[in-house]
Amino acid sequence: MAETAIAAVLSKFGELAVSEAKILLEVGDNMTLLRDRLEWLQAFIRDADRKRRAGTDQLTRVWVRQTRDVAFKAEDTLDEFIYQVDLKSQGYRCWKKVWRKYLTGFCTQILSRHALSARIKSINTRLAKISENQKEYNIGHTPLAPVTSSTTATSAWPDDAVGFDGDAMKLRQLLLREDHQRQMFISILGESGVGKRTLVEMIFQEVDSMFDAAFWVVVPADSTVDFVLERIYKMGLEKLNVQPKEEGINDISERVRRLLAGKRYLVVLCDIPSKTMLSCVRASLPDDNNGSRVLLVLDTEYEEVAWHANSMNNQEGFNGIHMLSRLDEKGSGQLFRSRAFRREIVCNDGSKEDSMMMTNNMVKIVYDITGGYPLAIVVLAGLLRFKERPGQWEAVLQQLRPGPRMEEALLVQGGDGEGNKQITEEVVQSTSHANLVSARTTAIERVFWASFEDLPNDLKSCFLYIAAVPKNTVCPANETVLAWIAEGFIKPQKGKTMEELGHNYLKELVLRCLVQIHKTNAAGGIKKVRVHPRLHGFLQSEAHEAGFMEVHDMHHVFVPPSVRRLSFMSLGGRYIPFTNKFPKLRSFICWVDKEQQHQSNDSQDTNSKKHGHDLKFLCGSKFLRVILVHGLMIEKLPNKIGEMIHLRYLGVECKDLKELPSSIKRLLNLQTLNIQKTQVEMIDPGFWKIRTLRHVLAEKLTLPETIEEELGELQTLSGVKPAQGGEWKGQKCALHRMPNLRTLKLHGIAHEKHGPALKSALTKMHLLADLSLQGDVIPSSVFTAPSLRFLQTVELDGNVEWPEDGWDGSKVRPNLVYFNPRRNTNEMPQHIREEFDKIIPKHKAGLHEIPINTQEVQVILVED
Structure with a gap:
């Protein structure tokens, strides 16, 4: 996997050229030599990686490792130089202390160029020595077969459990068995990758409506019984559409029993790890002799849990365990046909x-x-x-x-x-x-490697990045794509935005069957994806072996200072702060389960709860491009975060976060700020001068009345509100400085103070596709403005100024696929309802969102 390291370095040459071409004059020859050598190495390294995986050629393994290390050193050198260029050229005129701190030893630009030149010469010398070693030790290169990707893969494949007809029939019979009305435990047992979840998902959709409540719970590693019961309880409230009434009952087990009492339920539990936990869950589920079922999805390593579950059925001669086997030759052919060929x-x-x-x-x-x-x-x-x-x-x-x-x-x-x-x-x-x-290796691993090796280098890095997500965790598509962009994995193409390219990358991973669509948005695009647990394990192994990313949890917290990307995950709620610094770090991703994080802190003293956690250990990581934190107890960020000039993506989805430091205005390369699910309402006005901003995602962030700079790159403005008591004044309104918005989600609109300016701004947003407005009055321009022809989804909450009779929605809103008036919206006139019936018949005038099945979505994605 040295090829991904080399690809990362080669992508930096473009960034460096854009930063300041004049500074490269003295080091241009050395830069060209370095780039050329790396490009030649990249052509050889993929074959070497095959030998490394085979484990039969130790010399090749050493050669690959040394090449990767040199590529890392080259990337560090270029990032350090870009860092210095950014300090000089992007305007820290008042930041004298930091200027002196980071330019110590660089008295003039000439010295800075000489330092870069010396380091690149050293790297070139080492690369030359590695090449000599390759020849001396006779490390050969075998050209690979010409199997480059074709662009003919253009159609979808069905999403059913092909080859498991008999298994599906037996599972249906067990779940719907009428002669056994007592609570029944059924287990689907099989090897990882044998199709257990695919089978159960298909049956789950078929029988869902036959139960009062049916829900699916994936049991994360190291989770507690209370955590599992809490998931069941919350899903039960949602499915049964009831409000919690057991406020005085602290025992979660009792709350689950009361909620499901008298209900016919189906609970699917994936990966429950022990007989003890299963017994506790059983004790919390009522048995009202009404045909309730508990379905366990288990790998063969947990066979004893399956037998324990079967013993709970208390029915002599009954076997609730179904062993799912691999497909025979005929079934394999059927499944392959259904996936490999077009209809x-x-x-x-x-x-x-x-x-x-x-x-x-x-x-x-x-x-x-x-x-x-x-x-x-x-x-x-x-x-x-x-x-x-x-x-x-x-x-x-x-x-x-x-x-x-x-x-x-x-x-x-x-x-x-x-x-x-x-x-x-x-x-x-x-x-x-x-x-x-x-x-x-196993058959599955051989196929994984072949599919992974076939990916282009940039797509390979994107796929490896998904290793940062915890096993069995659904991955938000937009968040993933924006992190790829921040890391520099997406190669620009004329005529397409980076976001469009990033989603195309994700679609290709879906078409290659490496990731699976979990959920789609209202417009039919990919909203969430997931990776099979077996493939996820392969990704984490490859990411570690390549030095691409280190993934750690509370059982494995030793992290070397040289780590370049760090993913820390704790679904058990315990977070262990890091004490050492990470000077080479490019990405820090943290997943802490929000519910358990706060549950675990309930047992701590008040002082500990007050302080929570912080991210101060990242202050020495000046190369950071991505910070993505979920669920930590953080009330504020360190002020030194403004020194991370490389930072492109700052995402802190932590409900305790209340403020952002003023230094955030110094992040002049920032592309995405994601502070959804936080309490942040105010931000330094200087933040709105960052010209590289592309996405601002918040919960209740106050939008200034006016801003000085035009934010021509800004595409998403979500979860913002006008300043309390403030008034938008015509062309000075901040929205007039955001002409290229594609998503606008605005709440707290007062028509008297904001209405005219909002109406005027909407007429200039020719690219707007997603609009959500909440206020006392919603202007009719939402329906009539000719500029809004690209609108795909609209959500309104307030007194809507409906267009007059004669409004032709199919002409002025030809791309509209989803319309959702909230409960506070005034009654829709009949002529408007009829127009929506013509435009979006599947949504019945948009009153309810109807899920689109996966197969339809895939066809939309491919034909798009």
């Missing part, structure tokens, strides 16, 4: 595309490669969807198939044609490497 297309000769391509021999090859694991089959299908048929398919399958049966593998089309028997030297050589790897 059946009838060709000119009358044949069907998938049956034409999928012979029995190819089915056998797929089965040999994947071992019948559904997860491996799906990922392999996702890989091949990006390949040209038949040539690239043959090369990929040959590389992955274990054993030397090369010629047989290539004859996937059948027949004796000479074209089918031609095997290039590159394929033969690359196959030998694949076989070395396959001898030491």
